Amino acid sequence: MNIIETKALTKRFGDLIAVNALDLKVKKGEVFGLLGPNGAGKTTIISMLSTILTPSSGSALVSGKDVKNERNSVRKNIGIVFQDPSLDEELTGYENMDFHGRLYGMEKEQRVERIIELLELVDLIDKKDVPVKNYSGGMKRRLEIARGLLHKPKVLFLDEPTLGLDPQTRRYLWEYIQNMNKKDDVTIMLTTHYMEEADELCDRIAIIDHGKIVALDSPKNLKKKNKAETLEDVFIELTGRGIREENADSKESWKQKARSWRRG
Amino acid sequence: MAVYTIWLREMLRFIRDKSRILGTLGMPLFFLVFIGTGLNSAFQGIDLPGGTNYIAFMAPGIVGMVLLFGSVFSGLTVVIDKQFGFMKEILVAPVSRSSIVLGKALGGATTALLQAMILLSFIFIFGVIPFSLNALLLALPLMFLISLGFVNIGVLFASKLDDPHGFQIVMNFFIMPIFFLSGAFFPLDKLPVWLKTLSLLDPLTYGVDGLRYILLGSSASFFGADGIWIDFAVLTGFAAITLLLGAHAFDRMQ
Numbered sequence: 001m002n003i004i005e006t007k008a009l010t011k012r013f014g015d016l017i018a019v020n021a022l023d024l025k026v027k028k029g030e031v032f033g034l035l036g037p038n039g040a041g042k043t044t045i046i047s048m049l050s051t052i053l054t055p056s057s058g059s060a061l062v063s064g065k066d067v068k069n070e071r072n073s074v075r076k077n078i079g080i081v082f083q084d085p086s087l088d089e090e091l092t093g094y095e096n097m098d099f100h101g102r103l104y105g106m107e108k109e110q111r112v113e114r115i116i117e118l119l120e121l122v123d124l125i126d127k128k129d130v131p132v133k134n135y136s137g138g139m140k141r142r143l144e145i146a147r148g149l150l151h152k153p154k155v156l157f158l159d160e161p162t163l164g165l166d167p168q169t170r171r172y173l174w175e176y177i178q179n180m181n182k183k184d185d186v187t188i189m190l191t192t193h194y195m196e197e198a199d200e201l202c203d204r205i206a207i208i209d210h211g212k213i214v215a216l217d218s219p220k221n222l223k224k225k226n227k228a229e230t231l232e233d234v235f236i237e238l239t240g241r242g243i244r245e246e247n248a249d250s251k252e253s254w255k256q257k258a259r260s261w262r263r264g
Numbered sequence: 265m266a267v268y269t270i271w272l273r274e275m276l277r278f279i280r281d282k283s284r285i286l287g288t289l290g291m292p293l294f295f296l297v298f299i300g301t302g303l304n305s306a307f308q309g310i311d312l313p314g315g316t317n318y319i320a321f322m323a324p325g326i327v328g329m330v331l332l333f334g335s336v337f338s339g340l341t342v343v344i345d346k347q348f349g350f351m352k353e354i355l356v357a358p359v360s361r362s363s364i365v366l367g368k369a370l371g372g373a374t375t376a377l378l379q380a381m382i383l384l385s386f387i388f389i390f391g392v393i394p395f396s397l398n399a400l401l402l403a404l405p406l407m408f409l410i411s412l413g414f415v416n417i418g419v420l421f422a423s424k425l426d427d428p429h430g431f432q433i434v435m436n437f438f439i440m441p442i443f444f445l446s447g448a449f450f451p452l453d454k455l456p457v458w459l460k461t462l463s464l465l466d467p468l469t470y471g472v473d474g475l476r477y478i479l480l481g482s483s484a485s486f487f488g489a490d491g492i493w494i495d496f497a498v499l500t501g502f503a504a505i506t507l508l509l510g511a512h513a514f515d516r517m518q
Binding site for chain 1: 265266268269272273276277280281345348349350352353354355356357358359360
């Protein structure tokens with residue numbers, strides 16, 4: 001069963017086509033990785049699937065619900081950890097969780113029980129009454145992941161959740177995410193720039209460039225097909241060596257496109 | 265449920281932020297104590313509506329000032345939520361945009377109302393205006409309507425602006441004329457036509473007038489014995505229209 005299914009999903013910002021007629025199917029229970037250089041369209045894809053951005057054209061179903069016309073049903077079924085922090089720093093860890101549970105309409109008893117359970121799981125139970133502004137970067141990230149899981153979503157979107165974390169914290173987080181994927185049968189769609197991480201974690205990987213899928217397979221097959229040692233070699237092979245600007249203007253992105261055509 | 269949740273968060277943040285409570289009360293108190301006392305002695309023997317002394321005449325105006333400042337700047341929480349990314353957490357939740365705006369508006373109105381109540385208790389305690397429970401109970405809904413309208417305007421501007429400093433600058437250009445034109449410092453009846461016209465276009469004028477009616481008696485109202493009904497009607501319309509405008513602006517925010 002496909003829990004995410006997009007058909008010709010497209011997002012334009014003015015002249016720039018950030019996501020270009022994307023057809024993508026993600027199976028229930030998968031850990032699915034979106035890889036790609038800066039500005040490739042990964043965050044835009046996640047933003048559309050999580051109803052933050054409205055697609056310019058095409059369609060997408062998440063957990064069987066349409067992201068354009070059934071926003072609230074989609075929102076109930078997804079959890080998301082954004083690339084940038086999104087906590088209320090003035091509130092405590094517990095209060096941030098509680099706010100989330102209330103917004104998602106959880107009953108008090110269930111809410112309290114689940115908050116405690118999750119805070120224990122991400123090892124923040126001792127810090128639950130400390131204002132978030134006194135948390136370290138890793139603690140904030142762990143709290144955001146716990147929050148994203150609070151309402152038992154069917155799909156969890158993780159947009160570069162380990163950016164800027166030390167290797168210990170990263171390893172810890174990934175172990176936790178893997179466990180949860182197995183135990184609660186949560187489908188996970190993630191983006192990351194850490195290739196070895198993606199290699200180890202993801203069942204399948206889509207490499208995105210200029211808003212299009214340039215390759216999609218299991219990490220093993222990707223390496224085999226491209227006769228590469230590591231996923232990073234595959235990535236460089238497919239997306240080129242040029243350095244990307246996050247907010248490349250349309251002219252620049254056309255130049256890049258032309259370059260990648262010549263290379264291909 | 266969602267409206268209550270958003271409201272609850274505004275309350276929590278308000279209680280935590282002691283500097284905000286002090287900051288919004290400091291200036292009005294200086295106005296009341298220094299300018300009020302100063303002008304009170306200068307204007308001895310001048311005939312004011314309601315036959316009160318100057319400081320009692322000015323006090324309802326300063327309550328209006330607290331409501332105005334407290335309300336409009338609660339829109340700042342929207343800008344701060346955008347800057348700290350928390351707005352995304354709210355926008356991706358399965359709740360309607362209108363309940364988010366309503367929760368923000370009610371939260372902002374409540375905090376402004378609390379600040380006005382603190383000032384009002386000073387006014388009663390120091391005998392600027394004699395205490396009356398009836399007056400206080402009647403003043404509450406009026407003060408709530410004043411705050412609600414100006415919170416909505418705060419949300420309206422906040423939806424368009426991403427930078428807290430920009431918000432404060434824009435708001436000062438809005439707040440100051442609204443405050444000065446409201447008749448907080450002077451009676452409207454002897455004003456030149458152009459100034460009186462501007463004052464009558466200012467929603468806060470009706471707030472201050474209503475407060476004077478309630479706290480100082482009907483003779484203190486510019487609109488006379490039925491003034492309170494005019495004030496309530498205008499403020500209700502103001503709160504309703506701005507709520508729609510605020511919700512619309514918020515809805516279009518990305």
